[in-house]
Amino acid sequence: MTYNTQSVDTLVVEGFSSFVSQNPNWTGTMTQLSRKISRTLSRSEKNLLPGSASALRKVIDRNIRRIRSRGISVKFARTPDRMRTRLVQIATR
Numbered sequence: 001m002t003y004n005t006q007s008v009d010t011l012v013v014e015g016f017s018s019f020v021s022q023n024p025n026w027t028g029t030m031t032q033l034s035r036k037i038s039r040t041l042s043r044s045e046k047n048l049l050p051g052s053a054s055a056l057r058k059v060i061d062r063n064i065r066r067i068r069s070r071g072i073s074v075k076f077a078r079t080p081d082r083m084r085t086r087l088v089q090i091a092t093r
Contacts, residue, residue, distance in 0.1 A: 011048050012059045013066050015040050020072050024092040030057050033088050 015037040020026070023036070030053035037056075038046050050056045060067065060074065067074060075089040 008048055008050070009059060009063050009066075011041070011045055012037070012050070012056070013063050013070075015045075015049075016060070016067060017070055017072065020090055020092060023090070026090045027087055029053065029085060030088055033090075 018040040019033075019036050022040075026033075026036075028036075034049065034053055034056050038049055041049070050059055064074065071093045073089075073091045073093050077087045077089060079085040079087060
C-alpha cells in the first residue's frame with residue numbers, strides 16, 4: 001500500500017505537536033519518540049507512521065520548519081558515553 005508523503009508528513013507533525021503539548025520538555029531516543037507519538041494517534045493513523053526510527057527522523061528533518069513554526073525546539077545529540085546513543089531533545093519556546 002502506498003501513502004501520500006504529504007499526508008504522512010502532516011500526521012507526524014500533528015502527532016509530534018500533540019505529544020509536545022503534553023510533554024513540553026522531553027529527551028529520549030527516536031524509538032521512544034515514535035512510541036510516544038503513536039500513543040496520540042488513532043489505530044488507522046498508527047499504520048501510516050514510519051516503521052523505523054531512522055524513517056521517522058527523515059520525516060522530522062523534512063518538516064523541521066513546520067515543527068519550529070509551532071514554537072517547538074528540536075535538537076539532536078549523542079550521549080557522551082561509549083555507546084554514543086542518539087538523542088532527541090524537545091522543548092517549547
